[in-house]
Structures are given as C-alpha cells and as structure tokens.
Amino acid sequence: MRLIFLGPPGAGKGTQAALICKRGAVPHVSTGEMMRAAVGSGSELGTRVKKYLDAGELVPDAVVIDVIRDRLSKADCKQGFLLDGFPRTVDQAQALTKLLSELKMPITHVLELKVPDAVLLERVRKRGEQGSGRSDDTEEVVAKRLQVYWKQTAPVTQYYRSVGTVHEVDGLGTVDEVLGRISKVLGLK
Numbered sequence: 001m002r003l004i005f006l007g008p009p010g011a012g013k014g015t016q017a018a019l020i021c022k023r024g025a026v027p028h029v030s031t032g033e034m035m036r037a038a039v040g041s042g043s044e045l046g047t048r049v050k051k052y053l054d055a056g057e058l059v060p061d062a063v064v065i066d067v068i069r070d071r072l073s074k075a076d077c078k079q080g081f082l083l084d085g086f087p088r089t090v091d092q093a094q095a096l097t098k099l100l101s102e103l104k105m106p107i108t109h110v111l112e113l114k115v116p117d118a119v120l121l122e123r124v125r126k127r128g129e130q131g132s133g134r135s136d137d138t139e140e141v142v143a144k145r146l147q148v149y150w151k152q153t154a155p156v157t158q159y160y161r162s163v164g165t166v167h168e169v170d171g172l173g174t175v176d177e178v179l180g181r182i183s184k185v186l187g188l189k
Contacts, residue, residue, distance in 0.1 A: 001026055001080040001186060002105055004087070006157055007113030009145045010120035010127075011171045012178060016113070017084050019179050023188050027076045031085040034071045035059065045070060065095050072103060080108075089152055093159045109186060110160040113171035113178070117146055 001024050005013050021028040038046040039053065045066055052059045059067075064086065072081065087093040100106055115123075124142040160166045167185045171178055183189070 003082045003109045008149045011113040011115045026080040029081045110166045115171040
C-alpha cells in the first residue's frame with residue numbers, strides 16, 4: 001500500500017493517517033518530519049534544507065523531492081507508506097510521480113477526504129475552544145488556508161484523476177465511521 005492522502009485543512013487527515021498506518025502496518029511519511037530529520041542528520045542534504053529553513057524560506061520542490069527520495073529508500077518503506085503533506089501543487093505531484101516511477105514504487109491509492117467548508121470551519125472552531133494549542137486554529141487562519149487549498153492544492157486531485165484513480169471518502173461522522181470507509185477502500189480489516 002503506497003498511499004497519498006488529500007483533503008482540506010480540518011478534514012481529519014492527521015487523525016486518520018495515524019490509524020491507517022497502524023492498521024496497514026506502513027510508515028506515516030510526513031514532509032515536516034522528513035525535513036526535521038534531514039536537518040538533524042547533518043548530511044549534505046540536511047545542510048541544504050537547513051539553509052532554506054533558517055532563512056525562513058520555503059524549501060524548493062527539487063530539494064523536497066530529494067528529501068522524499070532519501071526517506072523512501074529506507075527499509076521501512078519497502079512494503080509501503082502513507083505520504084502526508086505532499087504533494088501540495090500539481091508541479092509537486094508531477095515531480096513525485098516521476099520519482100516514484102524511478103524508484104519503482106507507484107502510488108496504489110489516492111484518497112481524498114471530502115468535508116464541506118462549513119463543517120471544516122466548525123471543527124476548527126471547536127478545536128480552538130478546546131485549547132488545541134495550534135496557532136492555526138482560528139477561523140480567520142483556517143478560512144485563509146481553505147482559500148489556498150482550493151486554489152493550489154485541490155487541483156492535485158484533478159491531476160491524480162487524470163493519471164489514475166482517486167477514491168473520494170466521506171469525511172463526515174465519527175473517527176471510527178470515517179476509518180471504516182477508508183479501510184473498506186484500502187481492503188484493510
């Protein structure tokens with residue numbers, strides 16, 4: 001199982017990713033964690049990543065692809081992975097497709113969690129009221145993140161539809177209900 005998880009902020013991707021990875025016995029490959037690990041390794045690649053992070057700049061796609069290549073070459077990814085936080089643009093999706101082809105590790109599933117914007121805003125409002133500790137859990141920030149998502153990241157779903165199958169999963173309901181829908185798509189028990 002080599003999986004990409006798509007969906008807007010607040011859709012429950014992080015919660016579901018952790019559960020799916022445990023159930024499917026595959027690593028949760030997060031771009032944020034990969035960047036931190038690369039920097040912590042002191043490698044040449046880590047030094048390149050650190051240069052951008054220290055300057056407060058976005059790490060260029062080509063460098064992110066190198067970080068992903070390095071992470072996916074680890075033994076724990078040989079049987080599969082769940083890629084979280086990447087790709088966020090069509091250019092990144094195309095670069096990832098090329099990389100995975102070179103590695104002979106094509107994506108087996110692209111899942112999109114579908115949740116209406118009004119529900120997303122309500123979920124984030126509740127998270128903020130419950131003291132999530134996340135600085136991005138305000139309605140204003142989430143509204144902005146949703147605008148960015150619909151403009152830049154939603155087209156990634158269209159890209160994957162054009163090159164394969166995207167499985168849309170209803171993200172409404174309890175955590176267990178959504179997990180059940182995802183597990184059915186993936187053939188997990």
